[in-house]
Amino acid sequence: MNHFLVGRHKKRLASEIGTIVKPHGGKLRVALAYPNRYHVGMSNVGFQAVYKFWNEIPDIVCERVFLPDADELEEYSRSRTPLLSLETQSPVRDFDVLAFSITFEPDELNLVRILDLAGVPALASERDERDPLVLAGGPITFLNPEPMAPLLDLVAIGEAEALLPTLTDVLRSASNRAAKLERLAEEEGFYVPSLRRASTLVRAKMGKRADFPPPATYVLTPSTEMSNKFLVEVSRGCPTLCRFCWAGYNYLPKRSFEVQRILDVARGARQHTDQIGLVSTAVGAHKEIVPLMEGLREMGYRISVSSLRFEDLRAELLDPISRSGEKTLAVAPEVGTDRLRFVIHKRVTNEQILEKTELIFSRGIENLKLYLMVGLPTERDEDIDGIIDLVGRIREQLLAHGRKRGRVGRLIPSVNPFIPKPGTPFQWHGMEKPSLLARKMQKLKKAFARMPNVDANFKSARLETLQALLSVGDQRVAPVLIRVARGEADLKRAMKEAGLDLDAYIYSERSPGESLPWGYIDNGMKPELLESQYDKARAAALTPA
Numbered sequence: 001m002n003h004f005l006v007g008r009h010k011k012r013l014a015s016e017i018g019t020i021v022k023p024h025g026g027k028l029r030v031a032l033a034y035p036n037r038y039h040v041g042m043s044n045v046g047f048q049a050v051y052k053f054w055n056e057i058p059d060i061v062c063e064r065v066f067l068p069d070a071d072e073l074e075e076y077s078r079s080r081t082p083l084l085s086l087e088t089q090s091p092v093r094d095f096d097v098l099a100f101s102i103t104f105e106p107d108e109l110n111l112v113r114i115l116d117l118a119g120v121p122a123l124a125s126e127r128d129e130r131d132p133l134v135l136a137g138g139p140i141t142f143l144n145p146e147p148m149a150p151l152l153d154l155v156a157i158g159e160a161e162a163l164l165p166t167l168t169d170v171l172r173s174a175s176n177r178a179a180k181l182e183r184l185a186e187e188e189g190f191y192v193p194s195l196r197r198a199s200t201l202v203r204a205k206m207g208k209r210a211d212f213p214p215p216a217t218y219v220l221t222p223s224t225e226m227s228n229k230f231l232v233e234v235s236r237g238c239p240t241l242c243r244f245c246w247a248g249y250n251y252l253p254k255r256s257f258e259v260q261r262i263l264d265v266a267r268g269a270r271q272h273t274d275q276i277g278l279v280s281t282a283v284g285a286h287k288e289i290v291p292l293m294e295g296l297r298e299m300g301y302r303i304s305v306s307s308l309r310f311e312d313l314r315a316e317l318l319d320p321i322s323r324s325g326e327k328t329l330a331v332a333p334e335v336g337t338d339r340l341r342f343v344i345h346k347r348v349t350n351e352q353i354l355e356k357t358e359l360i361f362s363r364g365i366e367n368l369k370l371y372l373m374v375g376l377p378t379e380r381d382e383d384i385d386g387i388i389d390l391v392g393r394i395r396e397q398l399l400a401h402g403r404k405r406g407r408v409g410r411l412i413p414s415v416n417p418f419i420p421k422p423g424t425p426f427q428w429h430g431m432e433k434p435s436l437l438a439r440k441m442q443k444l445k446k447a448f449a450r451m452p453n454v455d456a457n458f459k460s461a462r463l464e465t466l467q468a469l470l471s472v473g474d475q476r477v478a479p480v481l482i483r484v485a486r487g488e489a490d491l492k493r494a495m496k497e498a499g500l501d502l503d504a505y506i507y508s509e510r511s512p513g514e515s516l517p518w519g520y521i522d523n524g525m526k527p528e529l530l531e532s533q534y535d536k537a538r539a540a541a542l543t544p545a
């Protein structure tokens with residue numbers, strides 16, 4: 001037993017509320033891995049919902065696994081201890097199933113690291129009956145699991161609510177690894193890379209009525225990005241259908257969790273915290289958002305929201321947030337000109353945005369995050385100037401309200417390069433070349449630096465390149481993923497030595513009709529529709545609602 005590692009795990013457990021610890025004897029043992037640090041993973045409501053689902057089944061024990069912190073990694077390496085689960089500090093490689101929840105492409109590197117730390121062979125083809133069955137689910141797996149497919153025995157493609165019952169049934173009943181995979185390969189939403197037969201794989205999704213308990217923070221801890229905040233998913237899907245947005249296109253149709261169910265889980269958590277965060281692709285699009293907020297306010301919650309669409313912003317939505325003491329809000333203008341905003345299918349003008357930001361500041365919100373993108377199809381220099389102008393005008397509003405209040409807040413533009421996402425109309429569009437992107441980013445950086453009370457942040461170019469490759473890559477990328485994760489080479493060198501052309505993968509335009517690595521996944525959206533949306537964008541046309 002390694003005292004340092006076991007002690008660290010026990011310390012984390014001691015600070016949690018809601019931990020589930022079950023004896024292992026005679027049960028199916030599932031190690032549920034979030035491929036990032038505890039601090040990040042514990043804010044993920046999907047991960048927490050799966051943990052709860054599996055542990056509610058009497059003959060299953062599910063324990064969490066995270067990428068160790070830096071000092072823990074050193075200790076694992078120094079002491080040659082195999083990676084341990086959180087709840088009982090058991091070796092991960094001794095579990096029957098190792099299930100990953102993947103929500104962010106760069107975390108695929110950590111999937112490799114976790115397999116290595118656990119002593120589980122990285123490639124599915126090298127595993128046998130003695131190893132856990134390695135599977136992955138989560139949003140990234142239903143966009144494009146191909147770069148990590150050779151590492152996985154099984155991929156769950158779709159929403160967990162629709163997949164877990166079948167998955168659980170087969171994992172418990174089939175006699176051995178081969179039988180489990182054979183059976184699951186026949187079921188909707190399951191992809192067995194070693195047995196791939198079907199040309200099309202239908203993504204499984206929760207029904208039209210979201211009549212499941214909403215995913216939420218069932219285990220509370222102070223050691224997360226959202227320290228002791230109870231997070232609950234209120235709806236899924238977004239009707240705006242921005243042409244770059246994977247969430248809009250892959251979570252159709254829009255569904256709202258029932259207000260009563262949300263209030264019930266919130267009531268249960270209220271004794272432990274007075275902070276609640278509402279999570280959704282479009283929180284304000286919940287069909288009963290105002291009564292929901294009123295119900296939460298009556299319980300004494302301080303309410304925050306992940307971000308709000310401009311079309312949902314109205315006083316009756318902002319007031320409960322502001323009255324509960326929240327001072328910061330996030331909105332997404334994405335771009336700086338009406339022309340480009342219509343190209344991406346976000347149907348709101350700069351003037352309408354300014355009306356809404358004025359409303360936000362007038363209702364007592366002091367700080368505003370602005371999500372922005374560069375490198376989008378048809379973007380021109382004047383679109384970058386438009387961002388600077390729009391941020392400047394919103395800043396004027398922030399200053400005017402701040403002066404009246406005697407306390408000026410912050411404007412926080414967050415600028416991300418466009419990355420093509422599978423299953424969207426922009427899936428064919430290449431990412432902007434780094435030199436051009438750097439020039440645009442530099443222009444924005446300089447302009448924002450001259451604006452007091454504006455704290456802009458820009459995503460790292462290195463991370464973006466990796467994310468783009470994993471977003472649109474195919475199975476040939478898997479050895480590159482492994483080498484980069486192990487620190488054997490940087491991305492450029494690993495690609496070159498694998499004989500792969502990074503530029504062709506991420507910067508080149510693909511033509512509709514070309515075979516795509518993720519083309520076998522049917523997300524419910526006809527390819528012709530995506531193509532016509534792409535054509536309309538390039539023609540800068542606005543599709544009627």
Ligand code: SF4
Nearest residue numbers: 238240241242245248
């Ligand atoms: S409004 Fe936001 S969540 Fe909705 S489609 Fe657009 S980017 Fe996606």
